[in-house]
Every structure is written in C-alpha cells, then in structure tokens.
Amino acid sequence: MSTKTPHTTNTVLSVHNLSKRIGKREIVKNITFDVQKGEIFGFLGPNGAGKTTTIRMLVGLIRPTAGRVMIGGYPLHQRFLDAIRHVGCIVENPELYPYLTGRENLEHFARMQPDIPPERILEVTQLVELEERIDDPVKTYSLGMRQRLGIAQALLGNPQLLILDEPTNGLDPAGIRDMRRFIRRLSEEQGISVFISSHILHEVQLICDRVAIIHEGEIIRTGPVHQLLEGDAPVQWRLEPADRGFEKIRSLPYVTAAEMLPNGAVRTHIPEDRIADANRHLIEAGIRVEGIQRKQATLEDVFLQMTGGSDDD
C-alpha cells in the first residue's frame, strides 16, 4: 500500500494549505497532505499540536481561516453534503446518546442520511460485534463498547473515509489489539481509507501505512511509516567510565541525538548497521561497553532527530 503512487482519482482526502487562526494564535499552519484509497493514514503529534482542530476542520465542525479540504473529489466547504456523505467519523470521544439503546442510536443517525436500508444497521452491528448488547441503553456500555458503537455509527453510510480521533484512548491492551485488527480489516476487506490521529508513535507504526507528523500546528514530515524511523531506533548504552564514553560516542559522525540519562546510561540514535562500528570505536578508546540495548522509539525521539538532535533540553 505504501508504495502506491498518488493518483488524483485514488485520492479520497486531499488537504491543501489548511490554516486556522483563533484570535492571534495560529493553531494550524498551512498543512497539506493526501490520503489514498484503502490507505491507513496516521496523524501523529503530541497533545495540543493541533490534531483535533485539524480533524474538526476535516469534518466541517470548524471553518478554516484558509486552505481547502477535498473529500471524494468534492470541496468540503462549498459542497458540504456531497463531501461529508463519504465520511464517517469519531471526533474525540465516542459520544452517543446515553439514554438511547445502541440500536436506537444507530437508527437515529440512519434517519439523517438517505438510502440506508434497515439491514445496514444489523450489518454494522455484526461488524463491530455488538449484537448481544445492541438493545441495552448506551449508558450501560463500557468505553470499548461505546468506541465500537461509534465506529458502527460511522460506518452506517458506507463511507470511503473513516476519521478516528485517538481510537485507542482509554482502551485496555486487549481492546487496543482488537481495535487495531478491526481497522486493518476495514481497510483491507472494504477498501475504506482510515485517518487516525494519535500521540503514540508505536501505535502508528503498528497500524498505519503512511504518516504525517504535526508539531505546533505544522506538518514537519509526511511519508511511509517504515521510512519515518529507518535505522533510527534509539539505542541505549551502558558505558564505563560513563562521561568519557559519552564524549566519545557523541563525536562519532553517524550518531545523532546522544544524551546522558539520569541513570547513567547513554541514549543515542544510530543506524542499525553502525552499532558494531560504534562498539569497536568505544573499545579502541578504552571504554568498557557493558550493555547495548535497542529501545522502542517514542515520538520525542522522532522530534529529537528531526530538530537536529543536539538540543540541550
């Protein structure tokens, strides 16, 4: 999927120079990206980076100050009904009417769009595996069940694009695994494009084909997810003596973002195939290498890397 070249006919969501300013503060600055058919697109950024504001602009809840959103070939703000018909979304929490049952909620939203046959409600219920509890009031549902009902609601109108805002927030590990599997299935079996926002790098790596990273309202990188961190996984070293080892490893040209951790370990970013070289250099310099450990990269690591790595903070 990730190798697919962008074709305009295959572009489900196209965002061009989108900006939002509230008062003097620019919350989203000139962001541009495309989401292709059947693609799972990650929208990665720390909390407060402008992810939710962007999503709200994608679904027409907020008017952008500038820029354009095209969904299924229709400009969202000029042809809202044609564009939004192709979208199912959960913005922030899956908030449905707690005093209605799951089925009543689905029927309520089915009445708001044309041509949804009654069978479709059963279909989406089965798809999210909620048949047993569908006639219970939503206020008795667990968060995971609400999340699933929210997705069922989003799928009602056979959307081309599913927009999910932090879909694994608040779920337990099993729930997160199920959600991941489910989103994969939607994209593979039904060809639905999925746009997922997240602040957890690991999650995006596991599920997305491509990713855009947003930081302080700007997209700082867009690309296939496997390229994002190529050879860049952080490696943690135990060196003796630590300070001399730190100086040495920092001087190596292929090491980026070296930092001394409070526990005395040294954390670096280094291409995988250079770990052995670095090890040799350290030993030649008379430094004992007591441990080399590959770590899971976090969003901070990516930022560190992208901002040059030698920030002092």
Next chain:
Amino acid sequence: MIDWVPLVYNELLKMAKKKRLLVVLLIVAVLIPVFTYAQYRTVQNTMEQLGTSDWRAVVQQQIIDNQNRLSSSRIPKEWKEFIQINIQQLQYYLDHDINPNAPGAPTFVRRFVEQAIALFLPLLVVVVASDIVSSEHSGGTIKLLLTRPVRRWKILWSKYLALILVVSLIVTATALLSYLISGLIFGYKGWDMPVITGFQEKNGELITTNVHLIPQWQYILMAYGLAWFTCVAVATLSFMVSVLVRSTAASMGIMMAALISGSLLVQLAPSWTTLKYLAFTNLQLTDYLSGTPTMIEGMSLPFSLAVLGVWSLIALAIAFIVFQRRDVMG
C-alpha cells in the same frame, strides 16, 4: 434529500426518552389536584361568609341590586349596558341552576389557565426547551449531528418544530388534566355558562361598549389559544438561549430568572412604562379577555401579541445565525 419527518421524529424521540417531558407532565398531574383542592376550600369559605347555603337567594338579591342601580339616572349610558349584561349573566345562573360560587370543571379549567399563563406554564416550557440544543453540546453529540449530510439550519429547524409540538402537547395536557381531575370534585358540567368578555382599555379607562357574553367553552378555547401563544414565545426565547449557552443548567437558570424578574418588575414599577416592551411583561394575555386592568398603561392584546411576536422573531434569527456559523470547539 432528507425529509423533515425523520428529523423531527429524531428530536421527539430524544425528548421522550430523556424523560424531561414526562417529569413536566407529572408536575402538572400532581399540582392540579392541589389547585383543585385550593379552589374547593375557597368555595367553602365563600359559602360560610355568605351565611346562607341558599345561593339562589344571593343571586336573586344581586339581580335586584343591579336593577336598582339601572333605574338611577346618575349612571352613564355605557355603564348601564354593562349592568344589563351582568343581570343577564346572573339570570342565566338562576335559569340553568348553576351556583356561580361552586363552579364546574370548565370554570376551573378557565381560572387555572388565567392563573398559570404568566408563570406556571412558561416555567414548564422552559424546562423542556432550555436543553434542546445545549444538551447536544454538553453531551458531545453535536459533533455527530453536524457531521451527517444534513444542513445545519435543517437540524435546528427540526429541533424547533419538535419543540413547538411538545409545547402544544403541554398546553393541551394541562387543559385535559385540569378538566378531568377537577371534575371529580366540581362535576363536569358548565361548558355553556356565559362569561363576560370584550373589555377594552383606552387612556387608562375601561371601555365597556363591546362587552358581551360568550359561552364558556368559547372563552376557554380563546384563553388556551392565547396561553399557547405565550408558551410558544417563551419556548422560542429559551430555544435561543439554549443555542447560545452550552450548559443546560445555565440556560435554564437564565430563562427562569428572566421570567420571574419579568413578573416582579411589573408589580414593583408599574409606572416605568418602558417595561411594556419587554417580552416577559406581556405574558398575561388572558387578562385582556377577562378585563383585568393591566399594570402598565397603554397595553392591549394586539400590542402584547406584537411585542411577543417581535421578540420571538429576533430570537429565532439570532439562534439560526449563530448555529449556522459557529465553530464547534471542544
């Protein structure tokens, strides 16, 4: 394109399931017996004061008093007409064996709406109207509602239509319940009893030239029509507040404060004539039917209807403009 019916149905479904409407109807069902009993006590009291249980004798005496006044030459002509109508009404009581102090259920229905129109009914309306939009904000469901392929103004309009239907239901239910419940004590007769109406006010004087008798059922229909108009105006104002304020509690508080200050202000400062341009000082529309003088000078039925109408239209316009344009933030 989406038809209106499913959208309005959605709104009615939510209101019904939220149980707010049920609570309002329960309040009516619980309070009407209390009011009925209060009315019953008053009737008992009057009878005791009159010192006689023979109401026919009392009515007969009233007719004689009135006839004596008619024969006096010092009474102006229009007063004479009024007194004649009064005599007609009293004569009707005698002819049809109606004790005017012990009225039937229709009289209770009429008196109840005359008392409830300014505060009781509007308060009930506020309870259902003030959360109709704000609850979608506080529940977060507004984000789903506005990301479906339906125009924003259509969603708001379907909410407004549903609200008007519910207000009509409340007014009708009040009439029905007050008839059914009070009838248990007062009996269910009295629809044809004559009631005086047609008073007009000009330059602070009550003009009685158009005063006439109409059957009570006709009077009740008019009174409830006016009550409906009052309730729709209050509902429309609450509707606007509900759009502007995200919290249901705040929106209900604002409306209740406004309603109560409206009725307080008129009593506190009847000479402050600007007050008559406020919506909440014009709610007592049935006063124009019964001829109760208004507290503030220069008010009439067309004037009050116009004031309420203008306020409602402005409120609707604000509600729609704001709802259509506003960014839905977190």
